[in-house]
Amino acid sequence: MLVDNVTATRRLGPRVLLFLAVIATIGCDRVTKEIATITLSGAPGRSYLSGVIRLEYAENTGGFLGLGASLPEHIRTTVFVLATGLLLAGGTIVIARGRLRGSQLVGAVLFIAAGSSNWIDRVLSGTVVDFMVVGAGPIRTGIFNVADAVMMMAAAIVLWAEVRQRPAPPAPEQADPA
Numbered sequence: 001m002l003v004d005n006v007t008a009t010r011r012l013g014p015r016v017l018l019f020l021a022v023i024a025t026i027g028c029d030r031v032t033k034e035i036a037t038i039t040l041s042g043a044p045g046r047s048y049l050s051g052v053i054r055l056e057y058a059e060n061t062g063g064f065l066g067l068g069a070s071l072p073e074h075i076r077t078t079v080f081v082l083a084t085g086l087l088l089a090g091g092t093i094v095i096a097r098g099r100l101r102g103s104q105l106v107g108a109v110l111f112i113a114a115g116s117s118n119w120i121d122r123v124l125s126g127t128v129v130d131f132m133v134v135g136a137g138p139i140r141t142g143i144f145n146v147a148d149a150v151m152m153m154a155a156a157i158v159l160w161a162e163v164r165q166r167p168a169p170p171a172p173e174q175a176d177p178a
Contacts, residue, residue: 018109024111025112026120029048029147036131036145053134058143059127065142073126080122088115103164114150 036057045056062069063080071079091112094100100108121128124128130143 018106021106021110022113025110025147025150026117029114029117029145029150032146033129033131036129040131042178051133052136055131056143058130059125060130060143061127063146065144076131077126081119084115084119084122087093088112088119091115103157103161107161110150110154110157114147114154117147118145 036055040055040057041056045054047054060069061076062065062071068076068079091108095105095108095112118128128145128147130145130148131144132141132149133143134141
């Protein structure tokens with residue numbers, strides 16, 4: 001019985017940590033967007049660390065970095081609410097099937113969590129609140145939010161896991177000197 005409990009705990013532990021990562025991702029994104037709305041909406045932008053970090057309020061009707069913002073509303077709704085919702089559901093199904101492991105699983109879970117947080121904004125208001133810009137001098141990111149940053153980090157984790165997992169190419173055969 002004790003062995004069964006230990007095994008169950010080992011299986012449950014990573015799931016609990018992933019669940020907490022989902023809650024933390026969505027929670028941090030929602031809270032920071034609310035703070036940005038309260039403190040930055042209608043106010044001038046703020047600059048920190050000699051302009052390396054800038055905070056300014058924007059409501060993004062498009063996708064990442066405003067892509068698609070100029071599309072007609074019915075197309076934006078189809079793409080950013082319906083299609084994105086289906087993709088997030090599909091990603092959740094892939095995760096639930098249990099085929100991903102380690103870093104791939106962590107990256108996929110974080111990507112779905114962050115994407116879901118932005119998707120919630122789109123469903124509720126048709127826009128996503130963005131508020132951060134990072135850079136130095138003329139080299140700057142587009143405006144983004146916590147969910148966007150987590151999505152980029154998650155994509156990097158999955159890519160790193162994929163590259164790390166690939167087997168090394170076989171060594172070339174050497175000719176027999178005899």
